[in-house]
Amino acid sequence: MRxxxxxxxxxxxxxxxxxxQGTAAPKTPASKxxxxxxxxPWGDPDIQGVWSNTTTTPLERLPEAADxxxxxxxxxxxxxxxxxxxxxxDRSRRPGVVGAYNEFWYERGTxxxxxxxxIDPPEGKIPPFTPQGQKRWDAVQAVRSKGLxxxxxxxxxxxxxxxxxxxxxxLPGFYNHNYHILQAPGYVAVVVEMIHDARIIPLDGxxxxxxxxxxxxGDSRGRWEGNTLVVETTNLNDKVFERGAGTGFxxxxxxxxxxxxxxADTIDYQFTVDDPTTFTKPWTVATPMTKIExxxxxxxxxxxxxxxxGILAGGRADEKAAADKAKK
Numbered sequence: 001m002r003x004x005x006x007x008x009x010x011x012x013x014x015x016x017x018x019x020x021q022g023t024a025a026p027k028t029p030a031s032k033x034x035x036x037x038x039x040x041p042w043g044d045p046d047i048q049g050v051w052s053n054t055t056t057t058p059l060e061r062l063p064e065a066a067d068x069x070x071x072x073x074x075x076x077x078x079x080x081x082x083x084x085x086x087x088x089x090d091r092s093r094r095p096g097v098v099g100a101y102n103e104f105w106y107e108r109g110t111x112x113x114x115x116x117x118x119i120d121p122p123e124g125k126i127p128p129f130t131p132q133g134q135k136r137w138d139a140v141q142a143v144r145s146k147g148l149x150x151x152x153x154x155x156x157x158x159x160x161x162x163x164x165x166x167x168x169x170x171l172p173g174f175y176n177h178n179y180h181i182l183q184a185p186g187y188v189a190v191v192v193e194m195i196h197d198a199r200i201i202p203l204d205g206x207x208x209x210x211x212x213x214x215x216x217x218g219d220s221r222g223r224w225e226g227n228t229l230v231v232e233t234t235n236l237n238d239k240v241f242e243r244g245a246g247t248g249f250x251x252x253x254x255x256x257x258x259x260x261x262x263x264a265d266t267i268d269y270q271f272t273v274d275d276p277t278t279f280t281k282p283w284t285v286a287t288p289m290t291k292i293e294x295x296x297x298x299x300x301x302x303x304x305x306x307x308x309x310g311i312l313a314g315g316r317a318d319e320k321a322a323a324d325k326a327k328k
Contacts, residue, residue, distance in 0.1 A: 037227070037261055037263070037264070040183055042185045044183060044203075044224060045224065045227045045228075045229070045261060046183070046261070047181050047183070047188075047229060047259055047261045047267060048181050048182055048183050049180075049181060049291050049294075050178060050179070050180050050181075050291070050292055050293070050294035050295070050296055051178070051179045051180075051181065051267060051289035051290065051291055051292065052109075052177055052178045052179070052289065052290055052292045053170075053171075053172045053177050053179075053269065053287045053288065053289045053290070054107055054108060054109035054172050054175075054177040054178075055108075055109045055110065055111065055112055055117075055172050055287070056080070056083050056084065056087065056108050056109060056110055056111050057111050057112045057114060057115070057116065057117055058116060058117065058173075059116065059117045059118060059126070059171065059173070059244070059285065060116055060118060060124055060125050060126060061115045061116040061118070061123065061124030061125060062079065062083070062111075062115050062116065064079055064082065064083075065079070065115035065116075067123075068115055069114065069115060069116075069122060069124065070113050070114055070115070071111075071113045071114075071115060072113075073113070076111055076112070076113050079111060080110045080111040083111060084108075084110070087106075087108060088103055089101060089102055089103045089106065090102055090103045101175070105175060106174060106175045107175055107177075108174075108175075109172070109177075112288075114286075117171070117172075117285045117286060117287050118283060118284070118285055119270075119284055119285065119286045120272075120282075120283060120284040121281070121283060126243070126279070126283060127279045127280045127281045127282075127283055128279070128280050129278060129279065129280070130276070130277060130278060130279065130280055132277055132278070133250075133277065133278035133279060136241060136250070136278075137241075137243055140241060147315065148311075149311050149312055149314060149315025149316075149318075150315065151312075152308055152312065155308065155311070156240070156242075156247065157216070157239060157240050157247070158195070158240075158247055159307070159308070160302075160305075160308070161195055161301035161302035161305050162195070162216065163195055163197055163216045163217065163240070164194060164195060164197070164240075164247045164248070165216065165217070165236070165239075165240030165242075165247040165248025166217050166218050166233055166236060166248050166253070166255055167248065167249075167253075167255055167257075167271055167273060167285070168240075168242070168247035168248055169192050169194070169197050169199075169217060170192075170257070170269070170271065170287075171285070171287065172287060175194075176193045176194040176299055177193070177194070178193040178292065178296050179191065179192055179193065179289065180193075180294065180295075180296055181259075186202065186203050186204045187200060187201065187202055187203060188200075188201045188203065188222055188229060188231075189201070191296075193296050193299050194299060194301075195299060195301045196298055196299050196300075196301070197217060199217055199220060201220045201221070201222040201231055202220075202221060202222065203221075203222045203223060203224070205221075205223070206221065207221075208221060208232075208234050208235060209235055211234075211235060213235060214235050214236065214237035214238065214251060215235060215236070215237055216236075216237055216239070216240075217233070217236075218233040218234055218235050218236040218237075218253075218255070219233065219234055219235035220232070220233045221233075227260060227261065228258050228259065228260040229257075229258070229259040229260075230256065230257070230258055231255075231256070231257040231258075231259070232254065232255070232256050232257075233253075233254070233255040233256075233257070234254055234255075236248065236250070236251045236252075236253055237251055238250055238251025238252075239251075249273060249275060249278055249279075250275065250277075250278055252275045252277045252278060253273055253274070253275045253278070254274045254275065255271055255272070255273060255274075256271060256272045256274070257269070257270070257271040258270045258271070264291070265290060265291040266288055266289065266290060266291070267288065267289040268286070268288055269286070269287055269288060269289050270284060270285065270286045270287075271284070271285055272284045272285075273285075
């Protein structure tokens with residue numbers, strides 16, 4: 001644990017060194033003899049290093065791909081260009097509009113040959129909500145339709161630089177999709193660049209925390225199945241609920257992740273979301289990780305979060321304008 005603590009103390013100061021790292025097309029798992037890969041001094045498969053899963057392949061199937069699950073190389077190259085043009089923040093910026101980050105900042109990567117990160121169900125879509133899940137999502141949308149500037153508490157955990165939640169913490173989609181994985185006897189740590197989340201995963205067979213103990217990233221327990229690290233996460237705190245890829249899906253999710261190092265530069269990373277209270281069936285995502293040069297520097301999200309006072313100040317300005325108009 002002393003070794004692990006020192007490692008985490010060091011990497012807590014890191015974030016991406018150069019924008020644009022890991023921009024190669026993500027690899028798909030190859031049938032290689034992973035038993036020949038390196039191991040830690042205590043015998044576990046070695047998955048340590050700095051990794052990126054950045055890609056423009058979306059969570060749900062690209063609309064241009066119709067019913068195709070996998071693209072040929074020629075189709076991938078053609079569609080990658082179209083997607084890059086569609087996403088290009090510099091091309092879409094209107095004169096006089098400040099906008100957000102420029103295209104250099106986003107380090108989007110490119111498409112893989114798969115048309116979605118979701119590999120099951122085969123149509124590449126998040127399954128429908130259950131009635132209970134749909135009711136909750138409708139309530140979220142109803143609140144948002146009224147504006148979210150009364151208080152900073154109206155904003156989500158991601159806006160407030162707290163966390164993206166799980167499984168969003170492990171998903172690509174915009175920028176800062178870099179991870180530092182460290183190992184010590186009995187533990188694996190995953191330091192996440194975005195919002196500097198850190199996951200410490202015991203491997204010693206201990207049970208999950210009491211279900212009354214809820215955490216932003218849940219309670220993770222890992223084990224080795226051959227060369228694959230299997231991590232089961234429960235006990236999420238239910239404060240993050242979204243429909244899209246960016247964050248999390250509520251507190252009842254049971255998340256099963258699989259990390260398999262298939263060669264020196266690639267980890268086959270997959271996870272399955274299982275929550276019968278929210279989704280009509282489980283669903284599985286595959287988003288390969290490619291090794292990149294480190295280090296990664298601290299992403300000091302809140303220290304530079306000028307958007308929050310701007311949002312709240314804008315809300316007060318709108319209220320004043322409405323009040324002044326009502327007086328006339």
